[in-house]
Amino acid sequence: MLTLTREVGQxxxxxxxxxxxxxxxxxxxxxxxxxxxxxxxxxxxxxxxxRIREENVDSANATPDVTVDAAAWASYGARRANxxxxx
Amino acid sequence: xxxxxxPITVTGMELTFRRDMPGFRAARHFVVKPIGGDGTxxxxxxxxxxxxxxxxxxxxxxxxxxxTPPGILWRGYEVRIDEAMVEELQLSGSxxxxxxxxxxxxxxxxxxxxxxxxxIVINRxxxxxxxxxxxxxxxxxxxxxxxxxPPDRDPxxxxx
Numbered sequence: 001m002l003t004l005t006r007e008v009g010q011x012x013x014x015x016x017x018x019x020x021x022x023x024x025x026x027x028x029x030x031x032x033x034x035x036x037x038x039x040x041x042x043x044x045x046x047x048x049x050x051r052i053r054e055e056n057v058d059s060a061n062a063t064p065d066v067t068v069d070a071a072a073w074a075s076y077g078a079r080r081a082n083x084x085x086x087x
Numbered sequence: 088x089x090x091x092x093x094p095i096t097v098t099g100m101e102l103t104f105r106r107d108m109p110g111f112r113a114a115r116h117f118v119v120k121p122i123g124g125d126g127t128x129x130x131x132x133x134x135x136x137x138x139x140x141x142x143x144x145x146x147x148x149x150x151x152x153x154x155t156p157p158g159i160l161w162r163g164y165e166v167r168i169d170e171a172m173v174e175e176l177q178l179s180g181s182x183x184x185x186x187x188x189x190x191x192x193x194x195x196x197x198x199x200x201x202x203x204x205x206x207i208v209i210n211r212x213x214x215x216x217x218x219x220x221x222x223x224x225x226x227x228x229x230x231x232x233x234x235x236x237p238p239d240r241d242p243x244x245x246x247x
C-alpha cells in the first residue's frame with residue numbers, strides 16, 4: 001500500500017480527476033477528508049458498504065425458502081395489504 | 088429530497104441498476120414479480136436476469152431476493168436521497184421515486200426483517216434503480232439493516 005504524509009490543506013490527485021484534501025485532523029485522531037470526483041465515481045464508507053453487501057447476500061441465501069413458501073407469503077402479504085387499506 | 092413511497096400494493100416492473108447491487112458483481116437487470124399477482128399483496132420476488140458473481144462462490148444465474156415497498160408495513164417511512172442519486176436516477180421529483188426494501192426472510196415469516204437503512208430507489212418512469220448507501224449511520228438515519236416486521240394484529244397470520 002502506498003502511504004503518503006500530508007498536512008491539513010494539502011491534496012492528493014488520484015488519476016486525472018479525483019482530488020483528495022485533508023480538511024482537518026482533530027486531537028482525538030479524527031481526520032476529515034474532502035473528495036472531489038466525477039459523479040459516476042462511487043464514494044462510500046467502507047464499513048457501511050460492507051455491511052450492506054453482507055446483508056444483501058444473507059438475504060439472498062435465505063430467499064430460496066420463500067419460493068417454496070410462496071403461498072404463505074402471498075396470503076400474509078394480501079392480508080397485510082388489506083389491513084393497510086382500511087382507515 | 089425526501090420520498091415516502093405511498094403505494095398500497097406492489098406491481099410488476101423491470102429495473103436497470105445504474106451500478107451493481109452491493110454484494111453481487113454484474114447484477115444490473117432485475118424483474119419485480121409480485122407474489123400472488125399484481126395488486127394483491129405487498130411482497131415481490133426481485134429476480135436478477137444477469138449472471139452474477141459473489142465473492143468466494145461460483146457464478147449465480149438465478150439470484151432472487153424478496154422485496155416489499157417499505158411505506159406499506161412501516162407507515163410514515165421516508166428516506167433522504169442525496170443529490171448524486173437524484174441525478175444518477177434522473178429523478179425530477181419525489182413523485183418519480185418508488186422504494187423497495189430487501190426482506191431477510193425467517194421462520195416464522197412474521198419474524199422476518201427488512202433493510203430499511205438502505206432501500207432500493209427506483210425511477211418509476213424509466214425503471215432506473217440503485218440501492219441507497221447512506222452517508223450517515225443506522226443510528227443517525229433511524230432505520231436498521233434488520234428492521235423487524237411491525238406486529239400483526241391478526242394472530243392467525245403469524246402461524247406458518
